[in-house]
Every structure is written in C-alpha cells, then in structure tokens.
Amino acid sequence: MALEFRYSDKNPSYPISFVAFRAMHTRIEVLLTGVEEAVGRTLAERVETEMKALEHRFNCHDERSPLSAINLRAAREVVEVDDDMFLALELCDTFRRTTMGYFDVATDTAVAGQMSYQLDARRHTVRFTSEGIRLDMGGFAKGYALERIRQILSDEGITTALMNFGNSSVAALGHHPYGDWWAVGVEHTSERGQMAHEVHLQGSAMSVSGRSTDGRYHIVNPATGATVAGDELLLVEGRSALITEVLSTALYAAPRAQRAAIMSHFEGYRATEIYCRKGGGVERREIGK
Amino acid sequence: MNRKEFLSDFGRMGFAGVALSLFPWLESCTEKAQQEVSGERARIGIIGTGSRGLFHIQHLVQMPNVEVVALCDNYRPHLEDAAQYYPEAKQYDDYRRLLDDKSVQGVIITTPLYLHARMTIDALRAGKRVFCEKSMAYTLDEALEVYNCRKELGAVLFIGQQRLFDPKYIKAMQLIHEGLIGDVVGVRNYWYRNNNWRREVPSPELERHINWRLYSEYSRGLMTELACHQLQNGSWAMGMLPEQVMGSGHLVYWTKEDERDVYDTVSAIFTYPNGVNMTFESIISNKHFGMGEQILGTKGTIDLVTAMHYTDEAAPKGSGMDQLIAQIESGIMSNSVFAGTSWAAETATLAPGMPIMPNVKVVSGESSVGAEADGSKELLEAFIHAVITGKQPEKVLEESYYATQFALLADKAMHENAILRLDDKYKVPYEPLRMK
Numbered sequence: 001m002a003l004e005f006r007y008s009d010k011n012p013s014y015p016i017s018f019v020a021f022r023a024m025h026t027r028i029e030v031l032l033t034g035v036e037e038a039v040g041r042t043l044a045e046r047v048e049t050e051m052k053a054l055e056h057r058f059n060c061h062d063e064r065s066p067l068s069a070i071n072l073r074a075a076r077e078v079v080e081v082d083d084d085m086f087l088a089l090e091l092c093d094t095f096r097r098t099t100m101g102y103f104d105v106a107t108d109t110a111v112a113g114q115m116s117y118q119l120d121a122r123r124h125t126v127r128f129t130s131e132g133i134r135l136d137m138g139g140f141a142k143g144y145a146l147e148r149i150r151q152i153l154s155d156e157g158i159t160t161a162l163m164n165f166g167n168s169s170v171a172a173l174g175h176h177p178y179g180d181w182w183a184v185g186v187e188h189t190s191e192r193g194q195m196a197h198e199v200h201l202q203g204s205a206m207s208v209s210g211r212s213t214d215g216r217y218h219i220v221n222p223a224t225g226a227t228v229a230g231d232e233l234l235l236v237e238g239r240s241a242l243i244t245e246v247l248s249t250a251l252y253a254a255p256r257a258q259r260a261a262i263m264s265h266f267e268g269y270r271a272t273e274i275y276c277r278k279g280g281g282v283e284r285r286e287i288g289k
Numbered sequence: 290m291n292r293k294e295f296l297s298d299f300g301r302m303g304f305a306g307v308a309l310s311l312f313p314w315l316e317s318c319t320e321k322a323q324q325e326v327s328g329e330r331a332r333i334g335i336i337g338t339g340s341r342g343l344f345h346i347q348h349l350v351q352m353p354n355v356e357v358v359a360l361c362d363n364y365r366p367h368l369e370d371a372a373q374y375y376p377e378a379k380q381y382d383d384y385r386r387l388l389d390d391k392s393v394q395g396v397i398i399t400t401p402l403y404l405h406a407r408m409t410i411d412a413l414r415a416g417k418r419v420f421c422e423k424s425m426a427y428t429l430d431e432a433l434e435v436y437n438c439r440k441e442l443g444a445v446l447f448i449g450q451q452r453l454f455d456p457k458y459i460k461a462m463q464l465i466h467e468g469l470i471g472d473v474v475g476v477r478n479y480w481y482r483n484n485n486w487r488r489e490v491p492s493p494e495l496e497r498h499i500n501w502r503l504y505s506e507y508s509r510g511l512m513t514e515l516a517c518h519q520l521q522n523g524s525w526a527m528g529m530l531p532e533q534v535m536g537s538g539h540l541v542y543w544t545k546e547d548e549r550d551v552y553d554t555v556s557a558i559f560t561y562p563n564g565v566n567m568t569f570e571s572i573i574s575n576k577h578f579g580m581g582e583q584i585l586g587t588k589g590t591i592d593l594v595t596a597m598h599y600t601d602e603a604a605p606k607g608s609g610m611d612q613l614i615a616q617i618e619s620g621i622m623s624n625s626v627f628a629g630t631s632w633a634a635e636t637a638t639l640a641p642g643m644p645i646m647p648n649v650k651v652v653s654g655e656s657s658v659g660a661e662a663d664g665s666k667e668l669l670e671a672f673i674h675a676v677i678t679g680k681q682p683e684k685v686l687e688e689s690y691y692a693t694q695f696a697l698l699a700d701k702a703m704h705e706n707a708i709l710r711l712d713d714k715y716k717v718p719y720e721p722l723r724m725k
Contacts, residue, residue, distance in 0.1 A: 008618055011620055016614055167627055170628055176613075177617055184609075186629060187626050193626065
C-alpha cells in the first residue's frame with residue numbers, strides 16, 4: 001500500500017494532516033493538527049521512512065534484517081549490535097523479568113524461567129544461552145514504533161496528534177482540539193460497532209490484547225508454549241505506548257491469578273479485563289483493584 | 290443558544306450563506322438584519338398568559354428590543370403570574386380591548402386552539418403583527434380563512450412551529466437535501482409520554498377552562514398539540530406534500546381518571562406522491578421511547594431530535610480516524626469506536642452515529658410547555674424583528690399552514706375511519722424547500 005496522505009483545512013483553526021500506510025503487517029495511521037500541508041506531508045514521509053526502517057530492523061522473517069543476523073549467529077558466537085538494537089534487547093529483557101516471563105521475545109523457543117540471551121554492555125554484544133533460540137520482536141516493535149512516531153512529532157513541535165497502530169495500540173500527543181482528551185472507544189467483540197469501553201487519552205497511550213477479530217487465538221504463553229485461549233480483552237492504559245503494548249500482551253498470556261503481581265511493577269499504568277457478552281453486555285474488572 | 294452562538298455555529302461550518310438561501314425565513318437572524326432594527330423596540334401584547342405564554346415571557350425578558358406593554362387573560366391567576374414580569378404593562382381580560390390599544394404593535398397569542406383563528410384574524414384586522422401558537426386553527430376552513438386574511442392584508446403572521454428555527458433541524462435538512470442519506474424513503478415521528486396531560490384545577494368549574502387540551506370542544510388533542518410540530522419533517526425533507534392520510538385513534542387508558550374525549554393513543558400514516566410514508570404515533574401512557582423524529586434514506590438515517598447521522602454503508606478502513614477527522618473539521622468532540630484487538634480490514638460494522646453539528650442540546654419532549662434550545666427563542670426573535678420591520682418572511686407561513694392542515698386532516702381520518710386527501714380548496718401555493 002502506498003502512503004496515503006490527506007490534508008484538510010475545512011476547520012481553519014485546526015488544519016488536519018492524516019497519513020496512513022502499511023507496515024509491520026498492519027495499518028499505521030497518524031492524525032495531527034496545526035501545520036501547513038507541506039509540513040504535514042514532510043512529516044508523513046518521515047514517519048513512514050522511519051517505520052520502514054524499524055520494520056526492517058526487527059523483522060525476523062527478513063533474512064537480511066539485523067534481527068535475522070542475530071538469530072542466525074548468536075547461538076554460536078557473540079554478535080555485536082548497534083546502539084538501538086542493544087537498547088531494544090535490554091528493554092526486552094527488563095520486560096521479561098518484570099512481567100514474570102510472560103513477555104518474552106524468545107517466546108517460541110524459550111525455556112521457562114531462563115534467560116534466552118546474554119548482553120555485554122561494554123562491548124554491545126549479544127549471545128544466546130543455548131541452541132535453537134529465535135527472537136521474534138514483533139510485540140516489542142509495535143510499541144517501540146509508536147514511541148518513535150510520538151518522538152518525531154514532538155521534536156517537530158506537534159502538540160496535538162493521535163497515532164493508531166492497527167487499532168490495537170493507540171497513542172496520543174496532547175488532547176482532542178475540542179475536548180480535554182482523545183476519546184477512543186474499544187469495540188465490543190461480538191457486537192460490531194458497539195463500544196465496550198471508553199478510554200480517554202491525554203498525552204498517553206493504550207493497548208488492547210485478546211483474540212483476533214477473525215476469531216483466532218494468537219498469543220503464546222512463554223511458560224508453556226501453548227496458545228492462550230482467553231476470550232476477554234486485556235486493556236492497558238498509561239504514559240508509554242511501549243509499556244502498554246508489552247503489558248497487554250504479557251497480562252493476556254499470564255494466568256489471572258498472576259496479573260495483579262505483574263501490574264505491581266508498573267506504576268501509573270492501569271489494566272482492565274473486559275468481558276464482552278453476546279447481545280452486547282460488558283463486564284469489566286480492573287486488575288489489582 | 291443565543292444568536293451569537295447560533296450564527297457562529299453556522300459560520301464555523303461555512304453554512305450561513307447556504308442556510309439563508311435555502312431557508313429565507315432565517316434572514317432576520319443575520320447580523321445585518323439585526324443592525325437594521327438596532328435601537329428600535331417592538332411593543333408587544335400577550336394574549337393568553339398561561340404556561341406557554343409564560344414560557345415565551347422567559348425569552349422576551351432577555352430581549353433588549355422588546356417592550357411588553359399589554360397582557361390579557363380571562364383567568365386572573367395567570368394574568369397575575371405574567372404581571373410579575375411586566376408590572377407596568379396594561380392588563381386586560383378581553384382580548385378585543387387589547388387589540389384596541391394603539392400602543393400595541395404586535396401580539397403573541399397563546400390561547401386554547403379553538404380561539405386561535407378568531408383571535409388571529411381579529412388581531413390582523415386591527416393592524417397588529419401576529420404570532421400565534423400552533424396549531425394555526427381548530428378546523429381546516431378556519432386555517433384557510435386565517436391564511437387568506439393575512440394574504441389579503443399583506444400582514445405579518447408567524448405560527449409557533451419552532452423547529453423551522455432550530456439550528457439542528459436546519460443543518461439536518463441541508464444535509465438531507467445535499468444527498469447525505471440518499472433518497473428519502475421513510476419518515477418516522479413519534480411522541481410518547483406517560484402522564485395524564487392534566488393541569489391542576491383549583492375548583493371543578495375550571496376543569497374545561499384549564500384542561501382545554503383534553504376536550505374536543507376546544508382542542509384536537511395529540512394531533513394539534515404534538516403531531517403538528519413533527520408533520521413538517523416529511524415536507525421539509527422531501528419538498529412535497531402528502532397525498533393522502535389514514536389513521537387510527539382511541540381512548541385507551543386515561544378515561545379511567547376523567548371524562549376527556551380526545552384520543553390518548555393515535556397512529557397516522559401520511560403518504561406522499563412518490564409512495565413514501567411518514568408516520569406519526571403518540572401514546573401518553575408509556576414513555577419509554579420518548580420523542581423521536583427520523584428521516585430514513587437509502588444511504589443512511591438522520592435522527593433530527595439527537596442531530597445524529599447513521600450511515601447504512603459499511604464503515605471504510607480506518608473509519609475511526611475518519612470520524613475523528615470529520616469531528617475536528619466540524620469543531621466537535623465525540624468518541625470514536627475503533628480500538629480492538631487487531632485490524633480486520635473487511636469487517637463490516639454497524640457504524641456508530643456521528644453528530645451533525647457541535648453543542649447539540651437534545652429535547653426530551655416530556656414537557657407540555659416547551660423546552661430550551663428547541664428553536665422557540667430564535668422563532669420569537671425572528672417575530673420581534675418582523676414586528677419592527679413589518680416584513681413577513683418568505684415560505685415560513687406555508688410550512689406552518691400545511692402542518693396544521695395535515696394534523697387536522699389526520700384527526701378527521703381517525704374519526705371517520707377513512708383515507709382522506711386534502712381537498713383542493715385548501716391548497717395554497719407551496720414552494721418546496723429543496724436545494725436544486
């Protein structure tokens with residue numbers, strides 16, 4: 001899909017730039033206000049370029065990607081990586097530990113409770129702890145990408161924007177021009193178009209995990225290697241798009257009894273289990289409350 | 290909503306010019322028109338100072354260019370209520386004496402329906418500029434007589450059809466005329482309440498005087514008191530008049546309490562020349578659905594009461610963000626339902642509604658007196674402007690005239706259990722209010 005860019009100055013107080021493109025197996029959309037068309041277009045192109053670069057970096061299915069180089073070699077030798085990749089691997093390991101192992105980029109190949117790779121901060125190197133390890137950083141890249149977009153826009157002085165990563169992760173800069181927040185409705189899973197829950201974003205982010213809209217279960221429990229078959233939605237709200245993304249995945253994979261313990265490591269984040277009933281009913285339970 | 294907000298809402302949407310060309314009776318709402326009368330005052334007399342009369346007074350007291358100089362009611366407590374607002378105004382118990390009062394330029398008639406035609410004609414012939422509450426008259430003949438009288442005199446006459454001045458209706462009609470919902474294929478109106486529609490009566494001999502709405506000697510009940518407001522929706526949306534009317538009305542419940550003889554349950558179907566039906570239903574012993582007015586089109590629906598647009602077309606990709614764009618373009622904040630577990634491109638959704646304009650105040654229809662933000666104030670302002678200038682706005686009277694005629698015709702159809710057409714003798718020139 002080519003870059004889709006739209007500009008509207010129908011409301012002269014808040015001219016809108018809108019960009020949408022395909023990357024990382026989904027659709028990324030960014031809406032921002034307050035800049036002229038040329039500036040909006042330049043920003044749109046920059047965001048797309050950056051996303052394509054991230055997609056390449058973290059794509060384990062692309063044999064020429066930096067991540068594939070690690071997957072190919074790190075079991076046999078120490079692999080030197082650049083700053084960005086090293087930071088990403090550090091963060092992933094931190095998230096693994098703070099989520100009691102329920103967020104793990106080595107999910108498919110991990111041994112429960114064990115670290116899959118070792119990092120050397122002085123040399124900026126990574127080495128797998130055993131044969132057969134393979135890192136899939138898709139879950140990390142999504143939140144990381146949103147953080148990057150937010151940073152790019154923020155550096156350019158944008159104060160009002162909404163970023164949507166495939167509908168499951170949404171991040172905001174500032175608030176809606178006509179309200180104190182961006183009001184994002186989480187769709188009911190069996191009653192399409194109906195709202196199951198409303199989230200108010202104010203310079204913050206949200207992420208939803210659960211069964212795909214086509215009905216598939218796709219999140220794997222790193223402890224068992226089995227696909228998690230939960231029918232609830234797991235919603236996380238908080239400051240960082242990266243953390244909300246990581247947490248919603250980890251909490252969905254974790255048994256209910258352990259979710260509050262995971263949340264206790266994350267201050268300022270709120271997680272909600274949303275149970276959508278046939279016919280439109282909704283039950284919600286805030287984790288740790 | 291005051292005038293400034295009213296105009297600013299239209300202005301923000303680049304709408305003011307279009308609205309005026311489509312709905313010329315709004316011309317008095319423009320800044321230019323207001324400047325024309327700045328510094329001048331309309332001297333007003335109010336005939337009938339019961340609940341609706343007092344409702345108008347609440348608006349009049351806010352208008353600097355109005356001086357209420359005379360009040361009239363033959364029920365003393367009501368007259369005293371109004372005099373509290375205007376202690377200097379002369380008080381009358383006979384409307385003819387008020388009409389003799391040369392200091393009165395314009396009159397507002399808020400009396401029981403059976404008096405409307407006589408009082409309006411007398412007032413017009415006395416040289417007054419007249420605002421009369423809806424419905425225009427108690428019979429088809431009287432309505433025609435009023436219409437012809439105004440025409441003969443070239444006088445100013447407004448009827449209390451406030452939806453014609455309600456910004457959300459005006460915006461909705463513009464969108465309908467632009468084709469937003471495709472071809473109009475149905476019009477639904479309903480008005481449900483659960484109350485006995487009675488006013489408290491201090492002593493039994495005043496029952497009919499105060500509760501005139503309940504007796505067919507004075508009122509046509511739900512059709513003239515409620516339906517009349519909604520019946521212009523079909524004509525306004527489609528630019529044509531109904532061809533035939535059928536209906537059914539009954540006293541189902543409230544005779545348990547009193548001896549009223551107007552129906553408490555009515556259903557009517559108005560069929561247009563193109564076969565489209567407009568329905569009206571009212572039940573006053575169940576209120577669950579409240580008041581509703583919906584224009585149904587081949588591509589979507591506009592709910593006039595809530596000023597929401599619902600599309601029948603599957604939501605396109607990224608529709609949540611599209612909604613947000615539309616909101617910001619129109620200066621609106623609302624939620625957008627798009628978040629979920631993952632993007633599924635082709636999932637057809639029942640799209641959530643979109644507000645058609647900002648700051649909409651929804652009127653429940655529960656009050657028998659009136660409601661804020663339903664166009665009543667704008668209508669009154671337009672009348673005051675006309676009292677000062679002596680200019681009758683275009684087209685507005687014909688809309689009111691036909692709303693009354695079809696309310697009366699439906700009531701007749703119910704009583705005669707017949708399918709009726711409006712006799713040619715009642716037809717007056719009607720210019721459709723449709724965008725070309």
